[in-house]
Amino acid sequence: MDIKLYTYINWLNFGFINFRVGNKDFTIKLSNRKEGIEFNTPRNSLIFSIKNNIFDDILIGNFMKTKLINVPSLYPDFTPYVTKYGDNGQARSEDEIKKYFDYYKLISTNYWLDYLKIKSENIIRPKIEKYRNIYHLARNIKRKFT
Numbered sequence: 001m002d003i004k005l006y007t008y009i010n011w012l013n014f015g016f017i018n019f020r021v022g023n024k025d026f027t028i029k030l031s032n033r034k035e036g037i038e039f040n041t042p043r044n045s046l047i048f049s050i051k052n053n054i055f056d057d058i059l060i061g062n063f064m065k066t067k068l069i070n071v072p073s074l075y076p077d078f079t080p081y082v083t084k085y086g087d088n089g090q091a092r093s094e095d096e097i098k099k100y101f102d103y104y105k106l107i108s109t110n111y112w113l114d115y116l117k118i119k120s121e122n123i124i125r126p127k128i129e130k131y132r133n134i135y136h137l138a139r140n141i142k143r144k145f146t
Contacts, residue, residue: 013077021046037078038067053090056083076122117146 015033019026020040039046041064049058058064059079068074085091091100105111124138 014071019046035070037071037074038069040065040067053087055087059083076118 013033014035014037015031016036017028017030018036018038020038021043041058045058045063049055059066066074085097085100089100091097
């Protein structure tokens, strides 16, 4: 992860990101919003993941506790930007993310299908989250076809 990427995440509805390492808090203020994320992780795991661009490994592994503050989920406003575009795609600014997508469009025959999935999920998920049973049914149907 890179500090430049945090600036871009500001645009994505987060007010702060807090790292609790040991018993110390390191807060990066992005805006005045009350929504944020707290990561509680061992120092060596955090530093290793940042240096090696594998933050997603400690995010999905059992090396770090994640606390969401006034945020329903890390997806889609955090996880893809940090793990997929930042770690894997080496895109750490708004301009680099644009270049990443431009390149992806050129080399991927599935770009538009992926784009449609992301956009439709962002529209549908908040509307049906109140109805968990319908959400789980739709998710199971989606998994059968993807």
